[in-house]
Amino acid sequence: MLVSNGMAMISDRGVQDLRDSAWSAYDRLPVGVCIATASGMIRYANPTLHGLLGCEPDGLPGRSLCEFDLDRSLPQAWPARRTDGAVRWVTVAETPLPADPSADADGKGADGQDADTLRMLTVTDVDALCRQEPAAGGGTPSSSHSSWHPGPAGMPMVDALLEAAPVPLFVKDADGQYIAVNDAFARLTGIGRADMLRRTAFALTSPDMAREHVGQDRAVMEREGSVRYEAPVRTAEGAMRMVNLTKTAFRDQGGNPIGIVGAIHQLTETRPNEERLEAILEQSPIGVSVSRRDDGRIVFVNTRFAELIGLPREKLIGSRARDYYLDSHQRLRVLERLRGGGGVTNMEVQFKRADGSPFWTLFTVNQAVIQGVPVNLAWIYDYTERRSMEEALRDMASRDPLTGIYNRRSFMELARSQLARAHRFHEPLSVFVLDVDHFKRINDTFGHATGDDALRMVAAGCQAILREYDLLGRLGGEEFVVVLPGATADESRVVAERVRRHLARMPIEAPDGTFRLTASIGIAGLEGATDTLERAIHRADLALYRAKHLGRNRVAVFEPGM
Numbered sequence: 001m002l003v004s005n006g007m008a009m010i011s012d013r014g015v016q017d018l019r020d021s022a023w024s025a026y027d028r029l030p031v032g033v034c035i036a037t038a039s040g041m042i043r044y045a046n047p048t049l050h051g052l053l054g055c056e057p058d059g060l061p062g063r064s065l066c067e068f069d070l071d072r073s074l075p076q077a078w079p080a081r082r083t084d085g086a087v088r089w090v091t092v093a094e095t096p097l098p099a100d101p102s103a104d105a106d107g108k109g110a111d112g113q114d115a116d117t118l119r120m121l122t123v124t125d126v127d128a129l130c131r132q133e134p135a136a137g138g139g140t141p142s143s144s145h146s147s148w149h150p151g152p153a154g155m156p157m158v159d160a161l162l163e164a165a166p167v168p169l170f171v172k173d174a175d176g177q178y179i180a181v182n183d184a185f186a187r188l189t190g191i192g193r194a195d196m197l198r199r200t201a202f203a204l205t206s207p208d209m210a211r212e213h214v215g216q217d218r219a220v221m222e223r224e225g226s227v228r229y230e231a232p233v234r235t236a237e238g239a240m241r242m243v244n245l246t247k248t249a250f251r252d253q254g255g256n257p258i259g260i261v262g263a264i265h266q267l268t269e270t271r272p273n274e275e276r277l278e279a280i281l282e283q284s285p286i287g288v289s290v291s292r293r294d295d296g297r298i299v300f301v302n303t304r305f306a307e308l309i310g311l312p313r314e315k316l317i318g319s320r321a322r323d324y325y326l327d328s329h330q331r332l333r334v335l336e337r338l339r340g341g342g343g344v345t346n347m348e349v350q351f352k353r354a355d356g357s358p359f360w361t362l363f364t365v366n367q368a369v370i371q372g373v374p375v376n377l378a379w380i381y382d383y384t385e386r387r388s389m390e391e392a393l394r395d396m397a398s399r400d401p402l403t404g405i406y407n408r409r410s411f412m413e414l415a416r417s418q419l420a421r422a423h424r425f426h427e428p429l430s431v432f433v434l435d436v437d438h439f440k441r442i443n444d445t446f447g448h449a450t451g452d453d454a455l456r457m458v459a460a461g462c463q464a465i466l467r468e469y470d471l472l473g474r475l476g477g478e479e480f481v482v483v484l485p486g487a488t489a490d491e492s493r494v495v496a497e498r499v500r501r502h503l504a505r506m507p508i509e510a511p512d513g514t515f516r517l518t519a520s521i522g523i524a525g526l527e528g529a530t531d532t533l534e535r536a537i538h539r540a541d542l543a544l545y546r547a548k549h550l551g552r553n554r555v556a557v558f559e560p561g562m
Contacts, residue, residue: 190236411473489525
């Protein structure tokens with residue numbers, strides 16, 4: 001394998017496989033991603049984009065971006081068309097990619113045609129946000145919020161968009177006169193922006209070709225979508241240069257064409273395949289590394305990989321891939337799959353940065369042979385924020401919103417697992433149910449806000465006494481339940497007494513000072529190999545009723561006959 005300036009130079013061999021593997025790394029992203037030719041033909045789309053546009057799996061490759069109104073890159077939301085005729089509001093960001101890495105030395109693609117420049121589009125679903133925002137103002141996204149659509153030429157937003165684009169852009173009115181061009185357009189043509197206004201295509205090319213432009217303008221205004229074609233344009237040096245032009249009509253609220261927005265893409269020579277491939281990997285928003293299979297030495301990383309690890313690329317080249325795994329067991333799982341001849345796709349793996357801090361990734365590894373050298377091609381997508389969000393959502397779904405302890409559903413699920421373990425290993429287990437005495441009187445005397453504070457204090461007081469692996473949940477109202485694995489009913493009585501005394505001594509703030517509360521507790525132990533959680537809780541409830549009957553603020557253990 002050739003290494004130049006710390007970068008692995010990848011030859012023609014296996015380029016197609018490398019490209020397909022690189023693109024498959026986007027399959028699990030939560031936003032829509034597609035790779036398209038410069039003319040808008042979709043070469044790859046991930047499952048998220050298929051779902052967003054209502055397409056069956058693998059239904060997008062081969063189709064045009066224009067069909068879905070995605071052949072644009074705008075910072076504001078835009079209605080994309082779905083296959084079922086509905087529209088979905090999205091934002092589209094575009095990253096230009098180097099020429100198709102599958103092209104041969106003559107610039108021909110796998111289909112024998114001239115290879116095209118590739119574009120990567122990131123499509124974000126903002127439909128819910130767009131439909132909620134106008135509702136607050138009583139309108140619709142298309143009628144009451146002009147910020148969702150590009151305005152007429154000359155508006156500050158449109159001027160900013162024109163100038164931000166690195167490619168020549170122009171806007172024409174319905175008569176074919178230029179009403180806006182950007183500086184890139186002026187540099188290409190040598191005609192100043194002010195001088196170009198109110199002129200037509202005849203200023204840029206021969207009369208015959210200008211008439212072709214007029215015909216293309218008419219065609220795009222008569223139908224939906226955009227047109228793309230090649231044509232000669234006179235440059236600032238006076239020479240005629242072949243360029244690609246893309247044109248899209250913009251319309252008024254009645255759907256009538258009122259002008260055209262166009263872009264000029266200059267045709268360039270193709271670069272060597274290995275350089276193009278490395279450029280594609282370099283621009284990937286996902287971390288990419290290439291390492292030798294024999295010794296695990298890294299021979300290539302892109303900038304994103306270096307950013308995730310927190311080291312300069314020159315320090316990563318030559319280091320071992322295994323040094324960046326946080327968990328050796330996860331690394332062994334990856335190696336087992338690779339040794340079995342397979343690959344790894346979107347496995348959740350923890351890596352560590354140079355400072356030792358961990359981060360979660362979706363990890364994809366494929367094997368390849370490049371210039372006779374077996375290598376592992378790895379993609380790491382930083383999953384930390386998404387995983388933290390998912391864990392937070394799971395935690396929110398399992399917790400009682402008032403006290404922060406387990407809610408009834410989650411408590412029962414976890415408690416059944418503990419019960420099954422107790423049955424399997426023939427270990428004791430006990431349950432106690434705790435009820436705050438005269439809780440209604442607290443609410444009536446001090447108010448519900450103070451009552452809520454009291455319940456939070458009770459939950460915290462229980463957690464202060466219970467062991468780390470004991471389960472505490474809120475059944476509802478002022479009733480709490482605890483499972484104590486490995487404890488008999490008599491052993492649980494000691495713990496329950498400690499909890500009762502702790503709660504009785506605990507001062508609780510009220511608007512006019514402090515007060516104290518008491519609690520009654522009923523306990524039941526596991527009875528036999530066929531006992532269930534529900535029956536154990538029922539017996540603990542019976543013991544709780546006995547404690548209440550005997551005067552409250554006490555602990556009672558279930559006895560037959562209760």
